[in-house]
Amino acid sequence: MDGHPDTFFAKIAHELLEERNNKLSAAGWHSYRTMLLRKLPQLLGKFSAQFPAMAPSTLESVHIHSYTRKLIAYSTAEHLRATAYLLLPDRLAPNPMAILALHGHGDGHKEVVGISHEGAEQPAEAGDSRYFAHKLAMMGHIVIAPEMLGFGTRRWKERAFAGEERYSCYSLATQLLLCGKTLAGLRVFEARRAIDLLPELTGGQARRIGCVGFSGGGMIAALVSALDKRICKTVISGYTNTFQGSIMSVRHCLDNYIPGILKLAEMPDIIGLIAPRPLFVEAGANDPLFPVKHVRQAYSRLTEIYRHYHAERQLALDIFPGKHEFSGRRSLAWLVAD
Numbered sequence: 001m002d003g004h005p006d007t008f009f010a011k012i013a014h015e016l017l018e019e020r021n022n023k024l025s026a027a028g029w030h031s032y033r034t035m036l037l038r039k040l041p042q043l044l045g046k047f048s049a050q051f052p053a054m055a056p057s058t059l060e061s062v063h064i065h066s067y068t069r070k071l072i073a074y075s076t077a078e079h080l081r082a083t084a085y086l087l088l089p090d091r092l093a094p095n096p097m098a099i100l101a102l103h104g105h106g107d108g109h110k111e112v113v114g115i116s117h118e119g120a121e122q123p124a125e126a127g128d129s130r131y132f133a134h135k136l137a138m139m140g141h142i143v144i145a146p147e148m149l150g151f152g153t154r155r156w157k158e159r160a161f162a163g164e165e166r167y168s169c170y171s172l173a174t175q176l177l178l179c180g181k182t183l184a185g186l187r188v189f190e191a192r193r194a195i196d197l198l199p200e201l202t203g204g205q206a207r208r209i210g211c212v213g214f215s216g217g218g219m220i221a222a223l224v225s226a227l228d229k230r231i232c233k234t235v236i237s238g239y240t241n242t243f244q245g246s247i248m249s250v251r252h253c254l255d256n257y258i259p260g261i262l263k264l265a266e267m268p269d270i271i272g273l274i275a276p277r278p279l280f281v282e283a284g285a286n287d288p289l290f291p292v293k294h295v296r297q298a299y300s301r302l303t304e305i306y307r308h309y310h311a312e313r314q315l316a317l318d319i320f321p322g323k324h325e326f327s328g329r330r331s332l333a334w335l336v337a338d
Contacts, residue, residue: 013244016262020269029308036265036273041227043258045181047189048077054197059083064121066090067137069113072201076193083153084146084194085113086201087133093140095338098198098206100191100224100231101133101145104215104238104326105167105253108152109133109145112214132212132328141336142206146194148187148220150255169216169255183255184223191224195231210335214238214326215289216255226273233278235331236271238290238324240281240302243267245294252289268301275302276311280331284322292319 024032056074063069067089076082089096103112114134115121133145147154149172156168173183195209210233213221218239225234243266247256261270271279279302283295299317306315316334320327 013248013262017244017266020263020265029305032269033273036269037227039264040223040270040273041185043182043260043264044185044188044223045176045179047181047186050078051193051196052078054193054200056197056201064114064134065138069137072197074193074197076190082146082149082190082193083109084144084197085109085133087113087137087143087145088202089137089140089142091140092142092205093336095208096141096206097208097210097233097336098142098144098202099133099136099210099212099335100194100221101136101143102191102211102213102217102220103130103145103148103151104213104217105169106130106151107166108154109147110152112145130214130326132214132326132332135328135332136212136336139332139336141210142198142202144194144198144201146190148217149190150183169253173254173257177259182258184219184258187220187255188223188227191220192228195224195228208232210234212237212331212335215324216253219256222271222274225277225279226270229277231277233280233335234274235280235282235335237282237326237328237331238284238287240271240283240298241267241290241294242298245297246290250289250291266301268298268305271298272302272305275306276309276314278314278316279306280316280318280334282318282320282327282331284325284327285319286322287324289324295319 052075054074056072059071061070067087070086072086073083101112103109111130112133114131133143136143150169151167156171209230211221211231212235215238218236225231285292306312318330
């Protein structure tokens with residue numbers, strides 16, 4: 001017995017894993033799933049049950065290539081207003097989707113619509129993989145790309161903590177944790193409010209709702225898709241893994257940590273709540289934050305879950321040459337396919 005804290009914490013995690021496995025074996029997947037769907041929102045934290053009028057307003061509107069890009073402001077909760085880019089194609093695809101596009105850590109939602117760090121418009125042929133909202137609009141699909149709390153124009157106003165120049169996840173997460181809530185939970189809440197807004201903004205032109213998210217946005221894509229059945233297809237990029245293989249082994253942003261989550265489930269069990277709806281997982285073969293070894297472990301578990309529903313064909317994986325980045329080489333076409 002070496003008495004080292006590494007051993008102590010590994011033992012705690014192992015005991016929780018065994019406890020979860022025993023519960024799953026005793027209850028069966030369907031009962032376990034019911035329990036997860038009931039308790040997961042409690043761990044994320046409850047947010048406003050009384051919704052104010054969203055009162056959307058257009059801050060700017062520009063025509064970009066083959067679509068109109070609008071910057072929309074709207075209320076998500078009392079005293080909380082958000083912005084989103086809405087991309088409206090000039091010509092819709094034959095069976096168009098309305099797609100919730102969730103950015104990762106960085107400059108906010110402008111990254112996914114094709115605006116550079118300096119604010120410059122990117123050309124239509126731009127190869128930067130981050131611009132997945134732009135690419136989906138170019139394919140003829142409606143896209144809403146909300147700016148998640150803590151990024152871009154929605155950073156912590158006072159910048160109370162040093163070192164938070166590009167985003168203020170730490171500041172916001174710590175405030176919420178003291179209130180018994182989580183930043184992940186608030187972001188999921190706001191993502192669902194963006195979906196609520198879609199019919200009003202689009203006139204019901206798209207009957208199918210999809211979701212795509214990268215990295216931190218992949219986490220929110222996983223959670224919102226698990227909890228909101230309006231989403232019919234999901235792409236998770238740069239996130240699918242195990243907790244033990246990723247956020248417990250590599251230093252990550254505080255917004256990834258949900259108190260008590262290991263008592264309930266490992267990451268693939270939570271993502272598996274999306275089943276049997278279609279799910280596409282993509283990952284960089286050399287991603288240092290979400291290692292590919294544990295991507296494969298998670299995907300194996302997801303395959304087991306989808307097998308419960310005889311829905312293995314609704315699950316897909318693409319491990320592409322790259323690091324922690326969005327690819328889209330197969331996932332975007334998969335997402336919009338009929």
